[in-house]
Amino acid sequence: MRKIPAILGLAALAAIGFGGYAWHLDGRGAMDEGDVDGPLQLAGTPAEQGKYLATAANCVACHTAPGGAEYAGGLPFRLPFGTIYSSNLTPDADTGIGSWSDDEFLRAVRSGGGGGGRHLYPAHPYATYAGMARNDVLAIRAYLASLKPVPNKVPAANLRFPYSQRWLLPLWNAMFLDGRRFRSRPDHDAAWNRGAYLATSLGHCGECHTPRNAAYALQNGRALAGAVTQGWKAYDITAGASGIGGWTRADLDAYLENGHAAGHGAAAGPMKEVVAYSTSQLTADDRAALVSYLLTGATAAATAPAPVATDSAGGTTLSAGRGAKLYAGTCAGCHVLGDRAAGADYSNLAGARTVRDPEGTNVLRILATGSPHGLGARVGMPAFSQGYSDTERAALANYVLGVWGHLPPTLTPNDAMRARLAD
Numbered sequence: 001m002r003k004i005p006a007i008l009g010l011a012a013l014a015a016i017g018f019g020g021y022a023w024h025l026d027g028r029g030a031m032d033e034g035d036v037d038g039p040l041q042l043a044g045t046p047a048e049q050g051k052y053l054a055t056a057a058n059c060v061a062c063h064t065a066p067g068g069a070e071y072a073g074g075l076p077f078r079l080p081f082g083t084i085y086s087s088n089l090t091p092d093a094d095t096g097i098g099s100w101s102d103d104e105f106l107r108a109v110r111s112g113g114g115g116g117g118r119h120l121y122p123a124h125p126y127a128t129y130a131g132m133a134r135n136d137v138l139a140i141r142a143y144l145a146s147l148k149p150v151p152n153k154v155p156a157a158n159l160r161f162p163y164s165q166r167w168l169l170p171l172w173n174a175m176f177l178d179g180r181r182f183r184s185r186p187d188h189d190a191a192w193n194r195g196a197y198l199a200t201s202l203g204h205c206g207e208c209h210t211p212r213n214a215a216y217a218l219q220n221g222r223a224l225a226g227a228v229t230q231g232w233k234a235y236d237i238t239a240g241a242s243g244i245g246g247w248t249r250a251d252l253d254a255y256l257e258n259g260h261a262a263g264h265g266a267a268a269g270p271m272k273e274v275v276a277y278s279t280s281q282l283t284a285d286d287r288a289a290l291v292s293y294l295l296t297g298a299t300a301a302a303t304a305p306a307p308v309a310t311d312s313a314g315g316t317t318l319s320a321g322r323g324a325k326l327y328a329g330t331c332a333g334c335h336v337l338g339d340r341a342a343g344a345d346y347s348n349l350a351g352a353r354t355v356r357d358p359e360g361t362n363v364l365r366i367l368a369t370g371s372p373h374g375l376g377a378r379v380g381m382p383a384f385s386q387g388y389s390d391t392e393r394a395a396l397a398n399y400v401l402g403v404w405g406h407l408p409p410t411l412t413p414n415d416a417m418r419a420r421l422a423d
Helices: 003-028 046-056 102-111 134-145 166-176 190-202 249-258 269-277 284-294 321-331 339-343 361-369 390-405 413-421
Strands: 076-079 082-085 227-229 232-234
Touching: 046 134, 046 190, 102 134, 190 284, 232 269, 232 361, 249 269, 249 284, 269 361, 321 390, 361 390, 361 413, 390 413
Parallel strands: none
Antiparallel strands: 076 082, 227 232
C-alpha cells in the first residue's frame, strides 16, 4: 500500500517540475530578449561571431568523438549514474540540428529543452549557458549552420534508473536551473565584465571547477573551489590562497595561452584541451579580461610555489625504494631533479599543484593515461598503464609527491587502479 503515496508524490513532483520548466521558458527562457547583446561586442557576420563564440565555449571538444568529424557528436561522457553521448551539432536534418528552429536551439543551449521537446541532461552545461545573451547563442547557431552536414546518429544514453527517466528532467530544472542572463556590473570596468561573462557563462569554467551535489547540480556556494571530473581533478581557481592567489597576471595569461606557466606546471587532461581549443584561441584582450576576473581580490603573496627539489628535498632519501628506482629509470630524463630542472620548462614539476595534492589524483591519472604531444603542447608524456602495474605506479606517484611536494607516501595500488579505470 505504501507504493501508492510514493507514486502520487512522484507524479506531484513531476507536475511541479513541468510547471517550473514552463516558467523558466516563458519567463526568462528562449523568448526572453533581456540583455540581447553580450559584453563581448564582436565584429563580423553572425557566423563569424559564432565561430569565435563557439571557440570560447570550447564546443568542439565535447561534440567531437575520437576519429570523428568535428561537431558531429558521439563523445561518451561517463557519469556517476551511467553514460551519455554528446549531440551532433552539424546541420544534418536527420541526425543533427538542421531541422531545429532558432527557438529550439535557444532552449537547448540555455534551458536544456532540445528539438522535438527532448530534454537534455545537465552534463550539457545549460545551467551555466543560461547566462548567455540571445544574440550570442544565435550567432553560434549561424556558425554551426555554415558547417558541412554530417550524418551521425549518436548512441542512446545508458543510464540507471531513475536517471534514465528523461521526463523527470523538468523537475531538476525547477530545482536547480536559475535561468537569469548575465548582467554587467557597473562597479567594474568593461574588461572585467567581459572576463566575468567568459568565465561564468560562455566559457563555463564552473562546470569542471565547481563541486556538484548528489543531483549533479553545481554547488554555486562553492563556485570554482575545485572538483573531480572524468577522473581528473580540476583545481581550485578562486582568487584566494587555496586557489590562484599566488599567480601573477603574466603567469595565468601564459598558462591559458600556452598550457604552461613557470613555477606552476603544465596543463594535462581536460584542461589541456581547454587551452588548445579555447583559451589559446582567444584574443589577447579577452584572455587578459578573463585573467582580470579570475584574479579579482588576489594578492601576489597569497601562496608560494614549492621549492625545486634537490637530492635531499624535504629530508626524503631519493635513492631508496621502488619509486626512486622507477623514477631514475623512466622519469629523470625529462623531469630532472635538482637545480637543473629550472631550465626544463614544460617538464619542470616544481610548484605544480599536481605534485602538491595529497590525494595524487592527477599524478596517478597522468601516469595511467599519459599526456600526448599535440593539442598545442610542445611536449608530450607517454602512458604507463601497460608497462607498469598498479603497485609500481602507486610507488612512483608516492615518490613524485614526496620529492616535489614533500608529502608522505599514502597512495595505494587501489588508488592507482581507480585512476586507471576512471573516465
